[in-house]
Amino acid sequence: MTSKIKNSLLQNTIKSSKNNDMSKKRIITAAIILVAIVAIALIFKEEVSSEPKGIYTVRSGSFEEVIKCKGEINSADVVEIKIPKTLDDYTLRVWSYRIMDIVDEGKEVKKGDFIAQLDQSQLxxxxxxxxxxxxxxxxxxxxxxxxxxxxxxxxxxxxxxxxxxxxxxxxxxxxxxxxxxxxxxxxxxxxxxxxxxxxxxxxxxxxxxxxxxxxxxxxxxxxxxxxxxxxxxxxxxxACRITSPDNGIVMLAKSPFEGKKYKRNDNCHPFMPVLAVLPNLDQANSEVYVKEIDISKVAVGDSARVSFDALEGVTLKGKVVWIASMGEDHKDFDMKVFKVLIRLEETDPGLKPAMTSNSEIIVSNLENVLSVPVRSVFSGDSGKFVWLKQGSKLVQQPVTTGPENEESIVITQGIQEGDRIATEAPAVM
Missing domain, CATH: 1.10.287 (Helix Hairpins)
Structure with missing residues (x-):
């Protein structure tokens, strides 16, 4: 009896030892697999971190170089409302008149309607x-x-x-x-x-x-x-009571000395007689200012597109008809600007005087050229380059650029149609 019990205990001990060995082997195998998975994940992560956020495929097509500028709508054909010639007489010995009352800008008037009342006290x-x-x-x-x-x-x-x-x-x-x-x-x-x-x-x-x-x-x-x-x-x-010479919408003129639009209690002068105008928007201009670094690109006759903040979805065709010969300082720019007039070739019923306009002057229109996003072209010590994708790698490819706009830039040398380039520089090289 005793020997049988001993044999039985010995066999159980051997089986338990074998089971423990198998458990250790399984734990080791699982650990090896886990380490392999972590290693693969790290490798994958590094590869991903080396990839750019976006890839752009280079294609051939048309390209427009445009200059974008904000402006204001003015009429090319206006009826001027002036201080009557009767008041421009030196024998009256009155050299300026105070505006006691004046119509609000933007008011629609008919012929003969009240425009302004000038002070008569000096007279x-x-x-x-x-x-x-x-x-x-x-x-x-x-x-x-x-x-x-x-x-x-x-x-x-x-x-x-x-x-x-x-x-x-x-x-x-x-x-x-x-x-x-x-x-x-x-x-x-x-x-x-x-x-x-x-x-x-x-x-x-x-x-x-x-x-x-x-x-x-x-x-x-x-x-x-x-x-x-x-x-x-x-x-x-x-004549101190000034009335409208025609039908239209009143746009007040600016004081020649203060540079602000006329208002009550301002002084006006017979030698600069325009108080207001009645614009005819069947012939309208978009009056814009172009920076001096861009003005050399603009020429009379250039086409333009004009849209409006107040008229959603309305875009009208236009053409550059006049460019100022001298630059000027403007409060909205940190450099000299040149005034440019864009004549609208179309009109819209919702168009109003002094309406804010967004103009795009088309200074060049190219066909069958390679263009890429501006953000995909980088500058280095040796010049401009792109990150060209070759297999799984990104390499610097020098390029020669041409005209550009706010979104795209033309590539004249360095890449071909179908090439894939990164739109952002890779984070890890």
Whole structure:
């Protein structure tokens, strides 16, 4: 019994030892498999980290080089609303007018509707001065006419008296033939003296007539001038109320000194008379500013596309019609800019003056060229290059570039159609 029990225990011990050996082998095998999986995962991760986020396949096609710029819609054909010519008269002695009231910009008006009211106070003061002057001169003219009548009447009476004295002297002369020679000589001299006196009086009378005529004429001219001034001032006062010359939408002009659009209490000037305009948007321009680094690419006649923030889905064709010959500073740019006018060749019912426009000037249009995303071209010490995919690797491939826009750039040398390039530089090399 005892030997059987011992044998049984020995066999169980051997089996348990074998089972333990098999368990260890399984654990070791599982560990080896786990290590292999981790190693493969690390290798895969490294390979993935070496891959770029995106790959672009190079294709041939058309390419547009465009210059994008924001602008504002203005009419190419406008009706100007000006300060009336009546107010541009130096005799009024008013050099500027305060705007007491003015219509709101963007308001639709009809012919004859109110546009602006200018201050009349300076004209009223001038009217009072001229009227007082006119009354004084009119009184002076009446007095001059009366004085002239009195003086000339007296002179005519003196001539008549002198002519009567001459008659008496003539009688004495005729009777002196019976007197001595000395008496005859005396009478003859008196007669001659009376003749000379009459001639003098006639001459003085004529001179007084001319003098009085000149004086009265001068006063008449002064009076007439003041009357004309009164009439001009009356017209000017009436002209201070400015109305619309036609139907349209009002766009206010800018003050030549402040550079801001006119508003109430601003001063306007007859020598720069435009207060507002009525644009005709059947012929509209997109007024844009192009940076000086791009202006050499733009030419009159270039095509353009114009869209609008306020008109979703509306894009109109246009053409460059004018380029400024001199650059200027602009608050929205950090360099000189040139003003460019794009004439819209189409219109839309929703188009409004001063509407913000987004213009794309097409400066070149190429066919059958290779273009890639701008972000896929990099710069190095030796020039520009792309990351070209060759098998599982990415290699630097030098390229020669051509025109570009905000999204794409033309490649003239270095790659071929069908090549695959990375759109971003690989993180690990």
């Amino acid at each position: 009223t003061t001038r009217m009072r001065e001229v009227t007082q002057d006119l009354e004084r001169l009119t009184a002076d003219l009446k007095n001059a006419v009366i004085d002239s009548t009195v003086i000339l009447t007296q002179l005519r009476e003196e001539i008549k008296d002198a002519q009567l004295d001459l008659e008496y002297n003539k009688i004495d002369l005729e009777q002196s033939v019976f007197e001595s020679e000395a008496y005859q000589r005396k009478v003859q001299m008196n007669y001659q003296k009376a003749e000379i006196g009459i001639e003098n009086k006639k001459r003085n009378y004529q001179l007084e007539i001319n003098k009085r005529k000149v004086g009265i004429k001068r006063l008449e001219n002064y009076v007439e001038d003041r009357k004309e001034s009164v009439a001009k001032i009356q017209k000017a006062i009436a």
